[in-house]
Amino acid sequence: MFDQLKAQPQDKILQLIAMFRDDPRTTKIDLGVGVYKDATGLTPVMRAVKAAEKKLWETETTKTYTGLAGEPAYNAALSAMILGDAVPTDRLASIATPGGTGAIRQALELIRLATPTATVWISNPTWPNHPSIIKFLGMNMAEYRYFDAATRGVDFVGLMEDLAKVKSGDVVLLHGCCHNPTGANLDGAQWDQVITLLAQRGAIPLVDLAYQGFGDGLTEDAAATRKIAAAFPEVLIAASCSKNFGIYRERTGILIGIGAAAGKGVLQGNLNFLNRQNFSFPPDHGARLVTMILEDAALKADWMAELEEVRLNMLTLRQSLADELRKATNSDRFDFVASHRGMFSRLGLTEAQVNTLREDHAIYMVGDSRINIAGLNARTVPILAAAIAQVAG
CATH class of the missing domain: 3.90.1150.10 (Aspartate Aminotransferase, domain 1)
Structure with a gap:
């Protein structure tokens, strides 16, 4: 073999x-x-991570499995940090994942499970793992222009021309902030135009939010993601705690699915199913540290x-x-x-x-x-x- x-x-x-x-x-x-x-x-x-680890060491009583979706407290705390009050919680389904890469993989698996013929649009350039995973899963992929090699800024005209070709039901992968690899980002007015266009085209946004807090601030870096979440009936958000909590090796991420409240149970069930197929229960140490930090005012x-x-x-x-x-x-x-x-x-x-x-x-x-x-x-x-x-x- x-x-x-x-x-x-x-x-x-x-x-x-x-x-x-x-x-x-x-x-x-x-x-x-x-x-x-x-x-x-x-x-x-980070100091808060050290303090949380010490407290966890002193108080943790078991290493048994967590739930398929991860701990509810982690999912709720991180979803609130990312989305604020942009979306009612009864529209949110979520799973803990092994890092942001795990969240991207599960998001793409969910898309393939729901609409296997959908095309996933990615920026040119983008993080190399995006096209690598899409190709490995055998999914349809297209690119939209993003980087202007002359100005080293966003090729906004090219971007809008390409996104105008998106078909209803296609998925558009967007970098929520701090674009990787270019560092060039859309401004607020440009985000508004992209959101309007994609809504008109009937697209489903998949936001990769790996660097919240590394750009203009924790809240400012979530602004585009929150606008997207509020504007579309269906959204996927893959987020990572590797950078902003400095817990790279703990592989701590989340995939958030936003849909109709009436369909939340089915969406959550499918997310749980995908976790079960790929790795059963998600890692918990990093997620527990993040939860402790976000729930403790001083930390x-x-x-x-x-x-x-x-x-x-x-x-x-x-x-x-x-x-x-x-x-x-x-x-x-x-x-x-x-x-x-x-x-x-x-x-x-x-x-x-x-x-x-x-x-x-x-x-x-x-x-x-x-x-x-x-x-x-x-x-x-x-x-x-x-x-x-x-x-x-």
Whole structure:
């Protein structure tokens, strides 16, 4: 049997991680892997998470299974953080999932279960796991233009032209905030136009919300998702706690389905069914920590304060890099870095230039020139700027 298997293409980011690890140069800089790092290069455990873990260790009495959908308290607390009061709770069904990737997978499984002929529209570019999972599931897929390579902003005209081709019942995957990999985001007025168009087309939005709190603020980053949730009869939202709670390895996510109140039981039953087929009961440790933090006023306040420190640090790094690049290149061609939001920006370098940065300067980034802003610090910002100026001419 195994001799019939074919080698699978390597994940480019995981390949990059291995290359960085094996590079003996002490000056190497990792801007590829998508995790937050502090000024020392550490991905720290947040203070509130530490406190919640200590409390959990002292009070937890069992490690028995949780429910198929996860703990109701977790689903309710995280849904409230994401949606506020945008949608009545009697329209919400939800399941805990192994991270945001698990939520995306379950959302696509649900779509295939309900309407196997539906086309899933994804932005060009998007997070590589989106098309990978869609193709693996054998689903129909189409792309809509998103990134303007000239301005390094959103190609809004192209985006609207492509989304006008969406058919009723198609699913449109939208990044709720902090677009990955570009860092370029729609503004409020543009979101309104997209929502109006997709509602007219009869589309079903699937929102990927992986970075709430990393862009403009915890509430501000949920604004588009809340508008979408309130505007459509059916919506899917896949969210992750990896970044904003810093619990990457705990694999903590949620899939929220919004539909008619009368159909909530069937929707919830199908979500539960999918969890059962794929992994039975979802992991609970990270979900329990998130619940404890969101339900405890002091822990929540401390978590929000530290999350804001993280967000502001990334904004500072963005502005510093834009300033250093302006000085190093004697031009404003990289000023867009300061206006992007979230962990990532796509710099617009060629693959050959990216390779030169890696080979000659020990600076690692994804081949499309996506960089993780949070991989920088005050010492490495000018080093990166000087290297980019040298290879970009």
